[in-house]
Amino acid sequence: MIHADIIRKEKLSPTVSTLYFHWDADVKPGQFVMVWAPGTGEIPMSLSHIGKEKAFTVKNYGPTSDMLIKLEPGQKVYFRGPYGRPFSVVKGKTLLIGGGSGMASLHPLINRNAFGLIAARTREEILFMNEFESGKVRVTTDDGSFGIKGNVLAGLKDLDVDAFDMIYACGPEIMLYNLYKYLKEKKVNAELSLERLMKCGVGVCDSCSINGFQLCRDGPTFTMDQLQYMNEFGTEKLTFSGTRVNVH
Amino acid sequence: MIHADIIRKEKLSPTVSTLYFHWDADVKPGQFVMVWAPGTGEIPMSLSHIGKEKAFTVKNYGPTSDMLIKLEPGQKVYFRGPYGRPFSVVKGKTLLIGGGSGMASLHPLINRNAFGLIAARTREEILFMNEFESGKVRVTTDDGSFGIKGNVLAGLKDLDVDAFDMIYACGPEIMLYNLYKYLKEKKVNAELSLERLMKCGVGVCDSCSINGFQLCRDGPTFTMDQLQYMNEFGTEKLTFSGTRVNVH
Amino acid sequence: MQLESPLILASGILDENGYTMRRILEEGAAAVVTKSIGSTERPGFTPPVVAELGENLLNAIGLSNPGIEHFADEISIAKGIRKPVIGSIFGASAEEFSTLASKMESYGADAIELNLSCPHVKGFGSEVGSDPDLVEEIVTEVKAKVSVPVFAKLTPNVTDIVKIAKAAEKADALVLINTVKAIHIDIYARRPTLSNAYGGLSGPAIKPIGVRAVYDVYRETSKEIIGCGGISNFEDVIEYMMAGARAVEVGTALKTAGRAIFDNIKTDIIRFMEAEGLDGIQEIIGAGVKR
């Protein structure tokens, strides 16, 4: 396990905070770590900041994320990684589509060529909106409390997706699956970062697999081409015990 | 264990042969390997040739060396290493003093700046005499069948040892001990390669130690300065079982 | 059971989801063993369930499994490609094992592997598998119940593995070894890394222990043996076979080498056979054992 002192904490929303720490490692956009809250649990977290100062942006969701979000500067974070196949970085115009805490893994890709489409349930949960250049971001909320009312697809309606050299997306599987079906019809380059239960992070336990591909090793980012052969994507997955269930 | 095919065998005397093999490793003069004769035993052997083609020169002495000397081209040698602290290589005039199969470890040091003093029991056992430049080698035999009759010291008598930038020696401990006492009086740079029982070759078993220094790791080459603090040198050693006995 | 190569995927590694097993078979494994399945659903332990110790792994997944009733689908998905799928099962009694075994057989499993060896769950695995009488009873009952081959997977965490091997004599083959009981403590967090504290050590560290078990049992019994523990390249496979194994199972190495490991090792074994002038790989079985 690697350990590092938390040097700063930023509260982004009532349920989301960013924890900063020093870690001298080469991390690429889209990669993640397994973060350990001793005595509670260990969960996958994307690195939202990958410069010399690293950080993850955690949403209070259940016992482990709850424990992590309570950590204060001076306390230690424990983690292992980095793991996973990063997003392919391209020159040119990019579209970043993030749902909920999925924005965390897209954060390192924000630059002046990036256009953002942020999907949130409500106004308070919008992440990183101000980090895009002005005029280069669009927001949808489920409850219409900010931006366009509706889901990600509503936000895409009048966007010319062909105009981007690469589309990156991260969020709940159902959102990604709908996005995938929408983009499949167009001729676009896109990489989707999926989210599934992860127990080991190193490609042995099978808890994160989709059609035989391990999200923790072959993913979490997949291209449109790879996704087209995955009939489990958006339909079925295994629970913590390994029971096959529908994705929603 | 490393294994290699024997590519050539040269009989140097009735009891000594050189076995050549390919081994892509960086070996320095004075280093050795532990050579395994499966089913028989494993013994330390200096590398007498350290170019791209490696070789050891083995004297038929007991069960394992006997087995090794019987190997033929096409058969395999098994060994591990290289081990040990090499001789320090110097520019300038060198004197190589070898007793018996001790010449094997000095062989890589033979060049046009080297003067050789070869001590053998009898004419047949003289090794590598012709590899020195003409006029740059001297031989002693115990029985007087070739060269000067007597031991190494007889061969040194009228040699100006101060004239050499470095003296290298290898041979039976008693020979080295007498040489050490002789050279101690002069102001010379010398490195002596010692020989002791070696079981492990990697500095754990203690079978090769002299005053707490492991021949297989801190040696087998030692400087005059190092030797002066070793009261076991030339006097006492441990047997195969670990019983303390006199060196001779 | 016919195998196209000696290389089998070990139980508990990438074999909970039928699609994953199928992919591993497509990408080169001769057979797969499923994750160990019990009578009822078990969540297993809370993560951390693995600790990476260099190339080695410490794990306490905790026998998480959906329960035998929910496993039929995974077997049939895996069997989409015509290669053997071996159903691993765990239980606390001979009766439980034999019920599980017949279910597995009815799902289409080509063989049954009895997990008598998981080191980290109370009441199962090595607790069962270190009692020779219980082992004998379980093997006997399962053999009486199913017609597919039955493998008994044994634990190295015993004083005398030969004794257990003899107790499992009625099995068609013995799988040696499961993980070695171990612990890792995080010195900064001041607690065991795994939530369960105890775990099973796997990977290169345990290979010499596994080879020893195979060697021992090969010398002392006439049972067929499947080697397992720390295999990560063709040399390891050959070493296990020379110690007496007919086939091998590979687990932890997938962490470092990925699913391609089966194809890569196969290529290397063929090269070795050519270099050593071997006609069939069977020739080397037990060739390294001093009798």
Added chain:
Amino acid sequence: MQLESPLILASGILDENGYTMRRILEEGAAAVVTKSIGSTERPGFTPPVVAELGENLLNAIGLSNPGIEHFADEISIAKGIRKPVIGSIFGASAEEFSTLASKMESYGADAIELNLSCPHVKGFGSEVGSDPDLVEEIVTEVKAKVSVPVFAKLTPNVTDIVKIAKAAEKADALVLINTVKAIHIDIYARRPTLSNAYGGLSGPAIKPIGVRAVYDVYRETSKEIIGCGGISNFEDVIEYMMAGARAVEVGTALKTAGRAIFDNIKTDIIRFMEAEGLDGIQEIIGAGVKR
């Protein structure tokens, strides 16, 4: 017995020759354990007696030793520096052990370590040390015979080390663990590398197994424990201590790190204590154990 640091040289590594032990003490070890000594001279096995497996080692030295009658000199040479020398002994019966122990004591050994755990010699070591009754008898008799502290060194090659630890309850401390029984086969020579075939595995590979043994025994008994097995840096020392050890023995790591390892680890431990705000290293003993 007072130790200036928790770092002791393990038995069988650089401790056959008194001058070597003395040098190791001079260069930083807090104490040394001698090679295990028996009643009569034993040559031990023919080389190869070690196989290098990466950073790990497989050995079957075969309890080579000059016999207790010839060992007085080595102890007195080693004791040229005023640090504890612990005499390790091996035998087949309680009587043999207690005779050896009194001899060792009379030579000036500061403590006696009972080798109940060497895994590769018939009739000695782990064959003795896996029988709880015999262990109890040996420890009891030796304790009755000598007045210096008595350590019992146990083998991990048993189903339940806690049971053996309890049998050795009268010992002043338990040393956990000795090597793990293992084999390496050379696939080109097609035979075991060691002349004895079986050997004991040591080095980093066995650390998680040793930590587990210490953890187990610490939880289940109140004995003092000396940790051993695979220690090669300060983190390993701290890990063993957090599992319950008061001191540790270091062996195989000398192969890679040389004799300087004792001084180097000592420096690192001091740095760790400062960083973690520890006043004494004792504070961490057992700190990683879940109760």
